[in-house]
Amino acid sequence: MNDRDIQNDRLIQSEADGPALLRTATDALEVAGSSSPRLDAELLLAALLGTRVATLRTAVAAGFPLPLPSSALLPEPEPLSERHPELSEALRAARAALAAGDAPAALAALVSERAKGRPVSHLTGTRGFRALELLVTPDVLDPRPESELLVETALAYLADRAAAARTLGRAPQPLNAAEIGTGSGAIALALVTESPVPLRFTATDLSGDALAVARANALRSGVASRVTFLHGDLAEPLLAGRAPGDPPHLDLLVANLPYVPTADVDAAKDAARFQRAGQRDETAAPLSLAEVAIAAEPRGDWFIGRRMYKEDYKMWGWVREPGMPWKSARLVMMNEQRTLAPDRAGGKLGTDNNHEYRLRGRFSGDTVYEPASDRFYPEFILESYELLSANPPSIYVVKRQEDPKVRIIVPPPH
Numbered sequence: 001m002n003d004r005d006i007q008n009d010r011l012i013q014s015e016a017d018g019p020a021l022l023r024t025a026t027d028a029l030e031v032a033g034s035s036s037p038r039l040d041a042e043l044l045l046a047a048l049l050g051t052r053v054a055t056l057r058t059a060v061a062a063g064f065p066l067p068l069p070s071s072a073l074l075p076e077p078e079p080l081s082e083r084h085p086e087l088s089e090a091l092r093a094a095r096a097a098l099a100a101g102d103a104p105a106a107l108a109a110l111v112s113e114r115a116k117g118r119p120v121s122h123l124t125g126t127r128g129f130r131a132l133e134l135l136v137t138p139d140v141l142d143p144r145p146e147s148e149l150l151v152e153t154a155l156a157y158l159a160d161r162a163a164a165a166r167t168l169g170r171a172p173q174p175l176n177a178a179e180i181g182t183g184s185g186a187i188a189l190a191l192v193t194e195s196p197v198p199l200r201f202t203a204t205d206l207s208g209d210a211l212a213v214a215r216a217n218a219l220r221s222g223v224a225s226r227v228t229f230l231h232g233d234l235a236e237p238l239l240a241g242r243a244p245g246d247p248p249h250l251d252l253l254v255a256n257l258p259y260v261p262t263a264d265v266d267a268a269k270d271a272a273r274f275q276r277a278g279q280r281d282e283t284a285a286p287l288s289l290a291e292v293a294i295a296a297e298p299r300g301d302w303f304i305g306r307r308m309y310k311e312d313y314k315m316w317g318w319v320r321e322p323g324m325p326w327k328s329a330r331l332v333m334m335n336e337q338r339t340l341a342p343d344r345a346g347g348k349l350g351t352d353n354n355h356e357y358r359l360r361g362r363f364s365g366d367t368v369y370e371p372a373s374d375r376f377y378p379e380f381i382l383e384s385y386e387l388l389s390a391n392p393p394s395i396y397v398v399k400r401q402e403d404p405k406v407r408i409i410v411p412p413p414h
Helices: 003-013 018-032 037-049 053-062 085-099 103-115 120-124 145-167 186-194 208-221 236-240 262-272 288-295
Strands: 126-129 132-135 175-180 199-205 227-231 252-255 303-307 317-320 330-335 356-370 375-389
Touching: 018 037, 018 053, 018 103, 037 053, 037 103, 037 120, 085 103, 085 120, 103 120, 120 126, 132 186, 132 208, 145 186, 145 252, 175 186, 186 199, 186 208, 186 227, 186 252, 199 208, 199 236, 208 227, 227 236, 303 375, 330 356
Parallel strands: 175 199, 175 252, 199 227, 330 375
Antiparallel strands: 126 132, 303 317, 303 356, 317 330, 356 375
16 A cells, blocks of 8 residues: 555544544434434534534435544543542543544534433533524533513514614613523623613623523623623622612513423423532422512511402511511501501401511511411501502412412512
8 A cells, every 4th residue: 555545544444434433423323212303313413523513414315425634623521520520530531532533433422411311411512592692511501491471572673672762863872781690691692782772781690600601601702891790699799789879770671591390390300410509499480580579679667568468368478678688578467547458448348368568667576366277476557558469470489279268378489
């Protein structure tokens, strides 16, 4: 064999049979229960070859051999080794096989990990979202389909604001916007890059590791100077970070928090094993926006009350301090010597069930016996009240549904 034959042999060894690789990977992922086995296989092979899925599809359809790169454009395994050893080992095996020219083994290492339920983005290190190519790690969640709808809805609102300004003959002014639970930064960055009006954007997250990914994505997207990232829970960083001279309000607040409805828990179990620590376990599903609203409540010398009427029972309802979660609320007996409670003042007992009030008054420090429940409850001396909402979000976890008149008297969940 002469030098030219040796060179040609090396060239053949550095190419891969795309159709065969995709068939094998697709079959394996289909057996494993993937909902999109062919797409998963294409995404993994494209990442392995350092190309785009569209380019891969064109080459496979034309019957072209696929050249193997000297190294894969996959996430570096070493930074993942301590917290995600299985992912790190799969990436290391894929890289080693690719370096040896063994494309089937390299792809098999990735397919094997995907077959366990690991998100494709953890293996490729990226995820497309609208016009963005985002870095993704196990510290963040993949952008979900409803994230697209959220962005579209927000952009429509921003377009309306811009149109209103132009109608008045004014240039659109910068608006104040924020996202709670930004994760990879997908929603925040999409809004900043696509908004028809300038945005002063702030994004928060409970996870410092997630914020590191979001900052990296902001740099990749060229908008790092237009987004401020704050570390903390829900709206707390937005409130704590306010200083004299800061804008008095937000024009836009968005959130797509990682809550999992009870009905979807079983389907989410496999994926959840690989998702970031620190996301909320919300199988009991308290409303995230309600939590945000509570955190943003102004403080003062008043209380927040939620009427809970139950026939034959004398308790008035739940009372908590502003800014405190409903799980801190106390079920009270109302002292009405100074002011009658709203429904009693109107002469229609119980007609304000579940209404939410701002209450002025105080806890006396005493307890009052309630005969129907055979319990003692703290006494609240009512001085005045203001109706906040006649139809606020529910604060109860339904324990039993056989009898609609039954309500378990337990502290609300959030």
